[in-house]
Amino acid sequence: MERTLSINVAERIGKEVMVSGWIHKIRKLGGINFIVLRDRGGLVQAIVEKTEDLDKLKELTTESVVSITGKVVKEDRAPGGAEIHVQNVEILSPVTEDIPIEINKKDLNVNLDTLLDFRPLTLRAFSQKAIFKVQAEILSAWRDFFKELDFTEINTPKIVGAGAETGGAEMFEVKYFKKKAYLAQSPQLYKEIMAGVFERVFETAFVYRAEPHSTSRHINEYMSLDIEMAFINSWTDLIDMHQDLIKYVIDRLKKNSKKEFDLLGAKIPDFVKIPVIKLREAQEILEKEYGEKCIGEPDLEPKHEKQLCEYSTKKWNSEFIFITHYPSKKRPFYTMDDPESPEETLSFDLLFRGLEVTTGSQRLHRYKDHMSKMKKRGMSTEGFEDYLNVFKYGMPPHGGFCQGLERLTARFLELDNVKEASLFPRDMNRLKP
Incomplete structure (x- = not known):
């Protein structure tokens, strides 16, 4: 039967x-x-x-x-x-030994370590399955959005000879015969190369960061959602597209994931046009509204991200906010500086419910500009030759961004820890299950 x-x-x-x-x-x-x-x-x-x-x-x-x-x-x-x-x-x-956790309860009522130690069992609980049903919907919507805009999906190497920034910084070294190799911290250099092939590309794949963090915001292996787009007229084209992406994902979640959100007691945000402010403006808001002395700092602290999202929700009714024009010294070498303010970059982060979920920028597209910036930073071209050679043969103006799927999921579902949005999270203390 x-x-x-x-x-x-x-x-x-x-x-x-x-x-x-x-x-x-x-x-x-x-x-x-x-x-x-x-x-x-x-x-x-x-x-x-x-x-x-x-x-x-x-x-x-x-x-x-x-x-x-x-x-x-x-x-x-x-x-x-x-x-x-x-x-x-x-x-x-049949079950052959006592079940350590009652997974048929609405609330598992266990701490995070227990939840993750018994992951093969706890994932069966409706509350845990709901998290990853939502995550699957986010990923499906993300892919569909870019396919509809004529983006080509690519798959780039995860064993690399150099990093997307300075070689071995924040990278896991691996044994690779008699050579030194690393796990990829980003597909950045490859997706730029491929923007010179297909013009519009995206990738969804794991990346690896050897950062010794033990926080609710970080994991060392995560799913990076990356896009790169050629022939942009301005870095603002990326923000405009990102606005459309967020609306598309929200609409899909409202259509297909209401049951899971209700089960988890989370609210799908309504989409309104996302406000865009410069880092300097954000720091002035933080000082005026929250008494934070941060003007001139190169980046935001975690508490600042929470405060800015709170402010955005009150002032613009948006739980999202774009922060732009981060200092050149804070952004990777391939980021384009603002011609009108060379100490700043044509870059942005998207904050959502108190957490950075996206980072992006317009990139350098001329060989001489790359060489000039690397020289200014005292960077060697060793390990970057294949990437840099592409710019000798003509590259269009381009830019892109990346999102962390686990962070995005955690913020949509208002989870306390990003590890809850990873099936089998890897951090500095966890290598199993």
Whole structure:
């Protein structure tokens, strides 16, 4: 018999079905057992009365995997408005030791380390599955948005000979035969090269940062959502496109992910045009509104990001805010400086609910400008030859940005820690599961 998903059981009242899944709950009333079965569609209730089937269930606990065959009967009190009167139970895989965490509760009520230590089990909980259903929708929407704009998806190397900035800084060194190699910290140099091929490219792939952070904001392996676009007229083209991207993702979440947001008690933000202010303006706001003495600093502190999002929400009704024109010394060498203010760059970050989720900029596109900036910074061209050679052969004005999928997910769902938005997070203390 073909398997029926729990979500479709109510459509087959009066018919015989076979469902398979995990025992979510067992309730015994006299000689009757009520089983709630869980599969990818949700929950379905089954009533077991036959002696031989009751005997099979005596030693079973929640999370045992079974197949149940029986007749569907209308029952308004059951999940989905129907239940199965069991004719046969087949045990596919029994639980062999005590379950360390009760995952059939709405709130797992465990600390973060326990949640992650028992990840293969805790991911089965509805609350945890909801996080990654939303994440999958964000990623799907992100891809669809750029495909509709004629971007080509690319896949770039993750074992590299040099970094996107200064070679080995913040990079994991790996054994590579008799050569020194690293895990890629960014696809930046490759996606610029590919913008000279396809004009519009995007990539979704893991990147690696050897930063010894132990915070709620950082992980050392994360999914980077990258785009690069040629023939831009201005760096503001990137911000305009990003505005459209955020609206597109929000619309998709409202259409397809309301159930998951409701389960997690999170609110999908309404889209309004995202305000754009320079770093200097942001620092003046921080001093005036919050008493922060930060004017002239090269970057924002985490508390500043939270304060600016709070301010943006109050003043512009936007939980997002773009901060632009970061100092040249703070941004990578390939970032274009502002011709009208050379100490600043044509760059931006997007803050969302208190956290930076995007960084981007217009890039240098002339060979002489690259050489001049690298010389000014005292940088060697060693390891960057292939990248730099591209600019000898003609490159159009271009720019791009990248987003961290885990951070974006965590902010949409208002999670306390970005690690909660990673299936199997890697940080300075965690290499398993």
